[in-house]
Ligand SMILES: Nc1nc2c(c(=O)[nH]1)N[C@H]1C(S)=C(S)[C@@H](COP(=O)(O)O)O[C@H]1N2
């Protein structure tokens with residue numbers, strides 16, 4: 001800048017001239033100052049997180065901490081309201097809270113810069129605390145929040161300053177000997193101000209503001225926020241393991257999955273029916289990870305410890321090179337799945353038999369719980385007995401012929417058919433501790449979910465969709481049903497108050513795989529009530545008794561109204 005700030009101000013004309021501030025706009029600008037300072041702080045924090053690691057980003061760390069701390073009902077509300085976008089909702093929510101706080105800090109800073117700086121420091125300390133206390137977080141995790149807060153405080157001061165200039169400063173005119181328009185305009189302004197009653201307009205502290213300087217500083221702040229934030233995001237990509245995942249070749253299973261008979265997938269004929277296998281990108285996802293753990297295959301290790309005679313540690317190559325690699329078709333279900341819900345998917349999994357691995361390490365019979373730990377600090381408590389006895393329980397590294405997708409646990413997760421995911425399917429699995437239920441409360445049991453939770457007998461109508469109009473006449477009613485480890489024997493549908501009618505089933509391939517069912521029906525025009533129920537191979541008939549997902553899985557029959565026109 002070649003001119004002084006005071007000379008520059010009048011040159012911008014009426015809007016930019018320094019004048020005693022009216023309170024309204026000044027407060028607005030102060031709030032904006034707070035927001036811009038917060039943007040700078042978050043940008044700088046992202047930049048430093050680009051060096052330290054994505055989970056140290058304050059937004060992520062605070063979001064993670066919120067997930068850990070919020071009461072279970074709130075979490076369930078979030079999952080039912082936002083579904084798989086729950087984490088997006090959380091991040092947006094976190095940002096809204098940050099924005100409100102920042103706006104208030106801006107206003108506070110008008111009165112007291114010291115308070116403004118203190119408020120920024122609190123903000124940084126909270127972020128740092130959240131990052132350091134994350135299970136995967138070390139002391140370096142504090143850096144992004146602290147650096148962000150420090151730069152944010154400087155930005156806040158720089159932005160608030162032009163809003164709180166002492167009024168007498170207005171009288172300083174342009175540098176010596178410039179009898180310009182500007183100074184004349186300035187003089188006019190002073191006169192005008194007097195006419196308007198300057199004293200009445202200036203606020204109690206007698207301060208004025210320099211809007212032009214505010215907006216210039218604001219522009220710089222915004223640019224800095226965008227550049228640091230963008231660069232931080234780019235740097236964070238270094239931690240991404242998708243390339244390493246792409247380079248990985250799965251071992252051929254010594255025991256492949258059973259061949260499917262031709263036409264096994266009824267969805268090929270029935271539009272709207274769930275496919276027999278879920279494409280990896282469509283596989284439901286439930287976890288507490290805001291940033292997905294990125295584990296390099298070369299750095300992966302699985303540690304066994306606790307109640308074993310001779311526990312060892314496995315690399316990914318150790319697991320890949322075993323000669324007992326299996327491939328199995330298994331449906332995975334979430335305990336939060338409601339009656340009629342879609343939190344279940346099916347894949348062809350490749351992995352190592354869990355029971356064999358536990359036995360060869362000498363698991364002790366006194367262990368009744370496996371505490372499975374993931375790289376991001378999740379603990380999942382699986383029944384030792386189920387792990388040893390359920391056929392096809394495995395440590396999976398392949399999903400539908402590819403390495404596990406990063407969101408689904410790359411490089412290794414656990415699967416125990418017949419148990420809900422929260423008591424079996426630990427993703428990003430790095431440690432199995434043979435323990436007991438008495439000795440250790442895992443994440444979900446700390447939140448009062450049941451210790452043991454077998455998947456309940458379930459059936460669902462996929463088509464016709466509830467309340468959607470479809471042409472009267474012959475239409476397939478169809479859906480899926482599962483009774484894991486036992487298999488589905490029968491699915492029946494009741495139309496209005498009629499008799500239960502038996503549906504056709506997809507071939508029984510594996511008891512752990514869901515079965516599709518189809519019942520063609522001639523629909524008379526009008527609205528109809530459809531109800532579905534399944535029977536398991538052991539004779540259990542699906543109960544009509546309603547239970548909510550908490551604490552051990554939903555039950556009840558799905559009944560929907562459909563409209564033929
Ligand atoms: N590390 C980790 N593993 C986890 C979870 C989690 O939050 N973290 N969620 C569990 C739950 S509740 C379910 S239902 C399954 C979901 O697996 P998916 O996301 O691959 O469908 O993963 C389980 N494994």
Ligand SMILES: [Mo]
Pocket residue numbers: 286333334335336420421422
């Ligand atoms: Mo789940």
